[in-house]
Amino acid sequence: MHVAILGCGQLARMMALAGIPMGMTFTFLSENGEDTAPVDGLGAVVAADACLTAEELFAAAGKPDVVTVEREQCALQPLQKLAEHCPVHPNTDAIYQCQNRQREKQLLINCNVSHTPFVSVASASDLEVAVEKLGFPMVVKHTEQGYDGKAQWRLYNTGDVENFVTNAQFKLQSDEAAPYVAEPFMNFDREVSFVAVRSRSGEVRVYPAAENVHDNSVLLHSLAPAPGLPQALVDQGQASIRRIMEHLDYVGVMAMECFVTSDGLWVNELAPRVHNSGHWTMHCGVASQFQNHMRAIAGWPLGSTELSGAAGMLNLLGVELNQIEQLDDNVALDWYNKSVRPGRKLGHLVLKDESSASAQTRLLTLKDKVYRK
């Protein structure tokens, strides 16, 4: 079973490390001169050159049995070319829907999924409508750019609106999607995510929901199961991601990030791929999201997503590798083979415990130890 992955970062690395033991081999397709160090030694790395024909690209990718992606912000053209020769999972339409916040919102509406309110913004007058409907404070997000909190603007008053209008690029996207969406600044109690996998035969398995804590808009740590999340919200989230995957005829792992407020669960964002908030699934006795993604796209039976006890994940952001310190306290370590830069995601730690409460205590202790200065 030969697999081509579009992307060469840590998610591609961990997919490969999950697939190799199951008899898979890999080719990695790089875009825009991206850093390929995380996949060094795990397979051939080939540039996804736009000039290649479908046949040439398929051959360069090692004639894969299946193609997948590690990110949604990628060129769809190489995937469309490869789809002429072999399955691409998730399918390019699913990726297309999730590439743009406006399309993603429409997808949530079509699937009857509770989502954060929004107004599409393609002009100054749209923004006036948004102010009227949503009030201040408001967040304006670029529909296609930005992750980890980038390409987002918080508007607190009419002065901020004027500044934004002055600097904004109101040019419509090529497919006439508005370039921005405006959302209310959600007064949420907590953020949770649901990670699920759907097989080629349509079986869906959902991992326990994780509670995620961000630092400066970057995920810092996750805890699963999300402590004390009401069963009604768990059920709602699981049913929602299931509906979305079925609607898209999705194959592989998908993640759904949500806000929890006193009014309920609000889906904020979808990721058509394995996701940082699912890294806790490694080393804790379930089939990891990486293993299950590879099993799903290969057409193999899925592995267990049922966790006994609790698991915690701590991202290693901009800290040097130090196994003696970081592996303490029974944790497992996954390092991404990247050079150290401030704030960069370089690896993560996973710990397992009997209960959410004890896992959380250990997670916070570990965080203090890793980030002590």
Add this chain to the structure above:
Amino acid sequence: MHVAILGCGQLARMMALAGIPMGMTFTFLSENGEDTAPVDGLGAVVAADACLTAEELFAAAGKPDVVTVEREQCALQPLQKLAEHCPVHPNTDAIYQCQNRQREKQLLINCNVSHTPFVSVASASDLEVAVEKLGFPMVVKHTEQGYDGKAQWRLYNTGDVENFVTNAQFKLQSDEAAPYVAEPFMNFDREVSFVAVRSRSGEVRVYPAAENVHDNSVLLHSLAPAPGLPQALVDQGQASIRRIMEHLDYVGVMAMECFVTSDGLWVNELAPRVHNSGHWTMHCGVASQFQNHMRAIAGWPLGSTELSGAAGMLNLLGVELNQIEQLDDNVALDWYNKSVRPGRKLGHLVLKDESSASAQTRLLTLKDKVYRK
């Protein structure tokens, strides 16, 4: 952290796959033109050429921070050379003790560990002593050759003894060890094994004992914890392997295979390395024997060896890779990248369940499925 492993088989493969995520890189030292397919792509492969000086071998091995082995039947000379430049774990003396059944028996005696009775056999008259002391049936084993039941002879009567004497090579080993040991044919109820890890700082952790079932002297499946093994025998086994490791100042993973009879626990064999009967430790929420071996030899803190629930392991012996069949029933798969030959160890499956009873039922169902003809 760069690691050199002497050996290029599946154990080296799984050690590397456990070490890479923790930031390790690898060089594999091959002996006698062995098959290196299992470690393809996981690091450089270098012949452990006897002509190389210590400096040359150390350089060829990529100037490792630490050296380890995947088998005890290896030349010690390359390890002794490498030990001039970096730590070798387990130490060469520990490997030396376990390379020869007579030395191993003496080690068990020195450590006050209950072992199968034996008589060293270097001549026909030694064999007469053995018959007198042990009676028939009796097993004569070569002290240095043989694994998976090879180089062993079962003697049922004086005719068998005469045949054996006629064909035997009674030449003493170079270090004057007898070439054979004779043991009674143990009338055991079951076989269990203990796998333990000892850190550089002397911390010992023992995994739950596994019950092992062999087919034609080759391990077919393991179940952990060994169902219904009396706590007194668990305690005895754990204390025994701890004493042995401490006696040898051992660093890394060691396995101890035992017979259980109505009279108690009898150590049959030691393996100074990760072991097939410990493969169940992968994918079930403990730090696997491979991960813990790498953590130990690197001088990093150990991971958990405490299993919640139960785990089963089924070897894939001479069967073609078929993920659709083999991954069914929630199992995990590790394939060794070797060519298929009858009876050859090609991979294994691991399953996890709530209890030993349910894990055993699923294991036997899976075995019937994989080996149905």
